[in-house]
Amino acid sequence: MNDPVLVVQGLTVYRGAHPAVQEVSFTVPAGTDTAIIGPNGAGKSTLIQAVLGILPRQAGQVSVLGHPLSAKGYLPAAVRQQIAYLPQNFLLDRRIPITVSELVGLGWDRVGPQLPWVGGRVRHQAVRAALTQVEAWRLRDQLVSSLSGGETKRVLLAYCLVRPRLLLILDEAPAGLDALGESEFYQLLHQLKREQGWAILQISHDLEMVRQSCDRVLCMNRTLLCQGAPDHALSPEQLSLAYGSDFVRYRHTCQLPHHHDY
Amino acid sequence: MGRISFAIATPVNFPTIMTIEAEFTRVIQLFQLPFMQRALMGGVLTGAMGGLLGSFTILRQLSFFSDVLGHSALLGISIGLLLGFNPSWVLLPFSVIFALVVTYFLERTHLWTDALLNIIYSSSLAVGIILLSFRDKYQGGITHLLFGDILAVQTTDLIFSVVLLGVCAGFIGLTLRSQILLTLHEPMAIARGVSVSAQRTAFIVLLALVVGISIKAIGVLLISAFVVIPACAARLLSRKFTNYILISAGLGAVSAVIGMLLSALFDLPSGPSIVAVQLGIFLLTLLIPTARVLAP
Incomplete structure (x- = not known):
């Protein structure tokens, strides 16, 4: 085992x-x-x-x-x-302005104080790879609140796999x-x-x-x-x-x- | 309430009487006066701080909370006066302690948030006014408390504001990703290791300090406008979270500049002029199709 x-x-x-x-x-x-x-x-x-x-x-x-x-x-x-965690109902307040690539990028970030521009290129590449893997790269600039249920789940999987x-x-x-x-x-x-x-x-x-x-x-x-x-x-x-x-x-x-x- | 006509040699109440050029010359001369420069700087700092923290405040549905903090300042000032202290010095620690106590109550009771905030809001106002009635010779006057006096901003106030803006920008900048995740989905933030309680407390303390330090210039009644209106306008202009925060802070600062200019030009009260400009910008953003503006 x-x-x-x-x-x-x-x-x-x-x-x-x-x-x-x-x-x-x-x-x-x-x-x-x-x-x-x-x-x-x-x-x-x-x-x-x-x-x-x-x-x-x-x-x-x-x-x-x-x-x-x-x-x-x-x-x-x-x-x-x-660890990656996907909750039962990812009910995003539709009024929160966040794009798909921003959400997936949050899965890449480490916790703790850091300058907001740290890891820019590496982060972008990781986000691109993750979204491509779940066939959602075309959604990268869309607001998360505008996605369908299936698209949201794909994006959340990208959030999980953006980092090993x-x-x-x-x-x-x-x-x-x-x-x-x-x-x-x-x-x-x-x-x-x-x-x-x-x-x-x-x-x-x-x-x-x-x-x-x-x-x-x-x-x-x-x-x-x-x-x-x-x-x-x-x-x-x-x-x-x-x-x-x-x-x-x-x-x-x-x-x-x-x-x-x- | 900070009418500017007291400070000029030849007050003119309507620009049509003089030429536009003369009016602008008068405004330029006006802004060469130290108290006007301090007022302008104070307005910009307050606007930027309000917009910066306001961006998270409205998304976390803390708008009413910021209003309650503003109104509770009256209680803080009253306590300071009764105890014989300078109200400005009492206001900051009072605002922070008050904010933490309110947060504690919100977390510990199972009542509706707006109902509980309403109780605190009205009762702190009532107690504050009762306490003020014991000091019938309060020099500042209730009008200054309610509407503020941005023209009375001193260099010390500006130093405090600059430091506080730096702290706010540093805090939001360094914890930006955690703040966004916390705003989006608290359990997901905890699962990622974000110290939600510490982050939330730090944010509330900063919001209380911003409100406390801005009361003198903006007043109890108008302070929440500085937190809420630029953020709402920025939301209508933004698709990306990071743009949204920057636009909110920028609109807060720009509103202050335009508001002060209009105040000087038309001899209007300064604080309300800035809020009126914020409202004007907000109404303008309603007319702009969101999807086309600032699209990534």
Whole structure:
């Protein structure tokens, strides 16, 4: 097994007085694609935000590339550079004047004080390469607020790959896209993953995509119910733990004509 | 309120009486007077600072917050007068502490931001006026507090303003990328390692200082115009974020120059003249199709 990029041990996160995530432990090995599945309100987004230090945790340890995430969410800048995060809903205020190339450039910048013109040419070349890779260079001068949902997702992927990364964290990244857009997004994501060698931790409700493309699955409902290879974690027994037996029965009924394996 | 006619030998109230050339000569002579030069410089510095910070203020929906800061200055001045201190010296620390306390309340309560700001806004104004009533011989007068007196700007005020503009420009310049990301999407900024709390606090402190230092020249009622109007006009003229910030600061400074000139030419109150020019520029930008202007 590859070295772990992310190690989470006994993570507990409270939302108000109640635990939204309780005693969750898992690892994400380098270059692998791990999916988090579970019903709405299961604490999936909370888990990811605590892993990134966006939300405070009440217990447990998080370690990224061997560096522990401090209680206040601090990670060394060099480690942060290796992480890219795409939120569930990238709802940009349409009144904010920012072009596609400016947004992608923000993914290249290092955190900390620096003169605004530092790295101008290198930065521009990196932005150009990233946008070209996702076939969005033609959009470079457009306002981000004028993009379609699919174009926005492409640009956000360019934001991730404008600098070499080791860990990509996606919170239902294709949310809001239609079936075709979602399919194109995943196709591009998996192509880039192969090329870049990213480790991916993603929340998804698309169980078929998870079955076909992911290496590992974490099934959770506040606490971790199961984890393992897709065949194991997506078995009817495991899914009924997270979603309930009605969901599994309904899913089974829908899939019978297609001769799926459960 | 800073009418300029007090300072000239032969006041003329309407340019049609004299030739245009004579009017311009009069204005040029006027701007050779030290107090007018200080006023012009003060207006440019205040306009540039307001435009610079205003660009982020409106995008972070802090416009009303800056208005509340302006009105709270009345309370700060009242406290300074009651305690027997120079109100100008009390105003800056008061503005910063007040801004931090308001930010704390906004973060800790689950009330609507505008409702909470309204409570603070009206109550600080009420308490400030009550406190002022105990000092019935306040020399500055309530009118100067409300509308400011840019012609009374002193060299010390200018030095403070220059230093503060330098600090603001340095802060925004060095943290520009983090500030943009923070404005766009806070969780993404945190994920990138931006110290959101520190950046936000630093910005609020600078905004409070800019408002505090500008009260003397612009007044409690008009200060938020310096923060909001140039930024809104710049937004209508910009497609790129970096252009937007520069245009906002530039419009703030240019408005001050034009406003002061018009004020001198037509013997109008200076602070309101600058705000009227800001409004005029804003209305002009509404007429320009955004997509064609300053397109990259």
